[in-house]
Amino acid sequence: MLLNGKVAIITGAASARGIGRATATTFAEHGAKVVIIDLDAAAARDAAASLGEGHLGLAANVALPAEVQQAVEQVLARYGRIDVLVNNAGITQPLKTLAITPADYDKVLDVSLRGTLLMSQAVIPTLRAQGSGSIVCLSSVSAQRGGGIFGGPHYSAAKAGVLGLAKAMARELGPDNVRVNSIAPGLIHTDITGGLMQDERRHAIIEGIPLGRLGAAQDVANAALFLASELSSYLTGTTLDVNGGMLIH
Numbered sequence: 001m002l003l004n005g006k007v008a009i010i011t012g013a014a015s016a017r018g019i020g021r022a023t024a025t026t027f028a029e030h031g032a033k034v035v036i037i038d039l040d041a042a043a044a045r046d047a048a049a050s051l052g053e054g055h056l057g058l059a060a061n062v063a064l065p066a067e068v069q070q071a072v073e074q075v076l077a078r079y080g081r082i083d084v085l086v087n088n089a090g091i092t093q094p095l096k097t098l099a100i101t102p103a104d105y106d107k108v109l110d111v112s113l114r115g116t117l118l119m120s121q122a123v124i125p126t127l128r129a130q131g132s133g134s135i136v137c138l139s140s141v142s143a144q145r146g147g148g149i150f151g152g153p154h155y156s157a158a159k160a161g162v163l164g165l166a167k168a169m170a171r172e173l174g175p176d177n178v179r180v181n182s183i184a185p186g187l188i189h190t191d192i193t194g195g196l197m198q199d200e201r202r203h204a205i206i207e208g209i210p211l212g213r214l215g216a217a218q219d220v221a222n223a224a225l226f227l228a229s230e231l232s233s234y235l236t237g238t239t240l241d242v243n244g245g246m247l248i249h
């Protein structure tokens, strides 16, 4: 029980086979009260109910300040505290540089980068006042190796932006005992990747992974648990690679 009595918000955790849902399940198993924030209210509520009693599912688009603020107010009204935020919501598009329209750029950067900033801004006053907290941000190996799997360059940019944002927030919030760390997953088998990959492509990718398999959502959830809990009490501003050795640097 690494998160007993903690209140943890996880964005983008309604997707049944996603990293966010696996993280939500793992946090609940470790004693946390979990708040799932996702686009659709019913999906968020059902996802929270699937974790057992006492959890909460709320609708919010993480890119919209008013929706984010309202969701966080509801969390505080229900639980009176927030200990952990996992900035997991993200979308990708398999586009080449010249195909990216301004609307594509906005869409992808708004969820990962603006969403991470807005959600963090909404919880920081509470974490500061409590004198403790952990923010975990989902980046991607795509940010480190320059994409090339199926996210476009705008996705790599969004996820590289997340790393910079997380590091700068870590530096700023350290004196308040609020830790901020990132996870850079490699290729994880979820709905984001599922439909997009032919078997041949998958085998070629696996050949380049020393551990010889794609990642599972649980592999990332375990890393998120470590960063959310006191096991990582002296880590801030770090990036945890969860990529099976796909990128070793």
Ligand code: NAD
Binding pocket: 011, 012, 013, 014, 015, 017, 018, 019, 020, 037, 038, 039, 060, 061, 062, 063, 087, 088, 089, 090, 091, 092, 111, 112, 115, 138, 139, 140, 141, 184, 185, 186, 187, 188, 189, 190, 191, 192, 193
């Ligand atoms: P997923 O598609 O299974 O889940 C993403 C969730 O985010 C969905 O539930 C979706 O409804 C939600 N979402 C999308 N836009 C939102 C918004 N504006 N506001 C609130 N919620 C929103 O994806 P996943 O594979 O579980 O990915 C989770 C995170 O991990 C993402 O940030 C992704 O970029 C990152 N990541 C995934 C992989 C991978 O291989 N799957 C690799 C590296 C990084």
